[in-house]
Amino acid sequence: MTDAGIICWREKYCFEFWRPLSGVREDPRPCHADPFWFSLGAPETNRNEISFKPPFPAYPSGHATFGAAAFQIARLLYKHGSSVDIASNTADNISFSFVSDELNGKSRDLREPYDPNRHIEDQIGTVRTRVERRFGSLWEAIWENAISRIWLGVHWRFDAxxxxxxxxxxxxxxxxxxxxxxxxxxxxxxxxxxxxxxxxQQPDGRHRCGVVSTTSALTGSGQSSSDFEEV
Structure with a gap:
């Protein structure tokens, strides 16, 4: 995940593509711009502060990058440690259920500053519903994790x-x-x-960073990214 993050942030500042919050408000075309548009942002769980809106370039998505790296490592662990047959770029059959800390029936949207001397269940706020999600595969989780930030308004669909x-x-x-x-x-x-x-309308910025592949830049070698698909 660290290696993936290094590559991702290098690319972010290569393309320097604006976030929807800036893009939608400042689009120079009057028929497309909405100066009052506001994104939801990542919710502040168990706090009463403003939702987080990433202050760095949109493309590529760090959230999608970290999630894909984590789940792909899990896929490769099953592939090499058992009889599960998983290709590097196709779906698997490793299903699982998951309850997020965001929606666990205990976390809440606080209406007052968090009090470290009180248990979370005694904090004043709205308790969030407990939601258990079922994923048919790790591959499905990679996809859903990648597009999840679109619904919060902090990413474009091509960021993932x-x-x-x-x-x-x-x-x-x-x-x-x-x-x-x-x-x-x-x-x-x-x-x-x-x-x-x-x-x-798709991102363009490779001319600002040269033609060296991101993988080559990280490893100092001439290999293509396909050579490292199972690292």
Missing amino acids: FAAEDVLVPRSTGDVAPYKLLEDGTTATKIRTGMRPTPPD
Whole structure:
């Protein structure tokens, strides 16, 4: 996860792509801008402070990066430590249930400053509902973790994936179509109904950081990222 974070933050300051809070408010096109738009942000659990809105570039998503690294390590542990057959870029059958600390039936939205001398259940605030989530696979958790920040308004939908993972390679300058998955849907429409971001609105900034791949920059070698898919 540390290595993934190093790569992610290098890319963030390569592209320096603004967050929705800035982008939506400051879009120079009057028909698109909304100067009063406000994102939810990551909720302050068991505190009464303002929800966290990340003060660093949007693309790529750190939340998606850390989550993918953690779950992929778990997938590889099962792959190499048991008879589970898991390809590096396909779904698995490792299902699990999960209760978040955010929604555990105890955490709450406080209406007064947190008092360290009182148990959380004695703090004044609204108790959040306990929600148990069931995931059919670790792969599903990677996906949902990646897009979760869209709903909070702190990420764009393209922050959570690399173009080579979802676009069909083209030898011409035409717009590349999105890859079809086994069920016939495109990568950006899995359970979301989201539409692809127009090419002229997608992040661009590689010219500011040269053409060295992020993996090569981290390792000091000439290998491509595919050489390290199981590290």
